[in-house]
Amino acid sequence: GAVVSQHPSRVICKSGTSVKIECRSLDFQATTMFWYRQFPKKSLMLMATSNEGSKATYEQGVEKDKFLINHASLTLSTLTVTSAHPEDSSFYICSASVREFSYEQYFGPGTRLTVT
């Protein structure tokens, strides 16, 4: 149980275009989803926390208009990188949790974004 999927696993896009990454909890309802960014050989940096049906809470320094997060249902959150640039190339990982049971986060497999 507690499986989180991400789609796509890899995406290459041209500079100036937008790309959407989906995060789904497959066998549980996730009250909260988290989006992380990881640069090569670096740690995970929390970008934002989203709760179903409400606006995401972004970490300091993360551009809300650049990284649009939507948590439309208890099993789906999306991250849209708008007007992508090469510096947005990174490994994006989502996680999901069910707050009332624990602070446990279940991590997705990650999405490798390359902007050319």
Add this chain to the structure above:
Amino acid sequence: ELKVEQNPLFLSMQEGKNYTIYCNYSTTSDRLYWYRQDPGKSLESLFVLLSNGAVKQEGRLMASLDTKARLSTLHITAAVHDLSATYFCAVVTITTSGTYKYIFGTGTRLKVLA
């Protein structure tokens, strides 16, 4: 702001040797996670430590938590090549709005040499 530091950042060790990775954090937390990450992959959960003095073991890995010292350790016994990976600790912190988040450590890249 909560800071989580690991040391060493990089560790190269011979098979069969023992070593310890340290995770220090700067503010109060009584819940800490350890994860493993292989290159190009996401995180694999190793341990969750829920209270002061907690100790957990799985195979050649053993983790412990000292909340008073704000320190967790991940001890590797008789290392084997398959343990080569990057190891992260993550500390739970409660935000001012009542939600929670993980703060990840800097990571330790472990390379076990045959």
